[in-house]
Amino acid sequence: MATSSLLSRISEVASSAGGALLGRAQSLRLPGVGTASAKDSPEVAARRWRAVTVLTDRIGTGPDLPAPLAAFGDRIEVRTTPAPAGKGTELAARFTAPADATDERVGKLREALRQAKQLIETGEVLRIEPQPEGRRPETPQGRVLEGAAARAPKEGVL
Incomplete structure (x- = not known):
């Protein structure tokens, strides 16, 4: 009975410690690596590519860039790459200067990417x-x- 109780207590302590360690590991981030974060400095936020996957093989990045992204002009750079597993194209954009990457402008860039995806896939921006x-x-x-x-x-x- 005492051995069973001891093993049960050891299991509880190990589970608790493992949960705490996992919680800390999940919040650990390297600057500029991984998903977007509100904690990023403006310099890191400016370098970060924001991307959407578009279900098409052809996306123009020159004069035929979708209107929501074209509105940013030369303040952003745009790239396209094949999406993983042949699932379309990844359309990505980022600011060219750190000063442009304010919270409001980053939000507008994310919105423009979503709108460009909708325009390419459906021909209209869904509301x-x-x-x-x-x-x-x-x-x-x-x-x-x-x-x-x-x-x-x-x-x-x-």
Whole structure:
């Protein structure tokens, strides 16, 4: 009985320590490596490529660049590469100067990438606000969703 209790306690302590270690490892980041982060300095944020995968093999990066990205002019550089496993093309963009990579402009660049993807794939920019069938119902859940959508960062979806 004592051995079983001791092994059970050792298992609990090991699980707790492993969970704490995993939690720390998940929040560990190297500057400029990995996914976008609100903690990045403007210099790192400017160097970071933002990308979307577009279900097509042809995307123009010159004069036929999609309008949402063309609006940035020479403040961004654009590249296209084949997407993994032949699943289309990866369209990526980043700012050419660190001064351009303010939080607001980074959000606008992410939005422009999403709009360019929609234009290329469907021929139009899809709207979700308000919902296509009308306004959200005035319920507590609807108000919470509206508030969350209004405060959502521009770096991505809620």
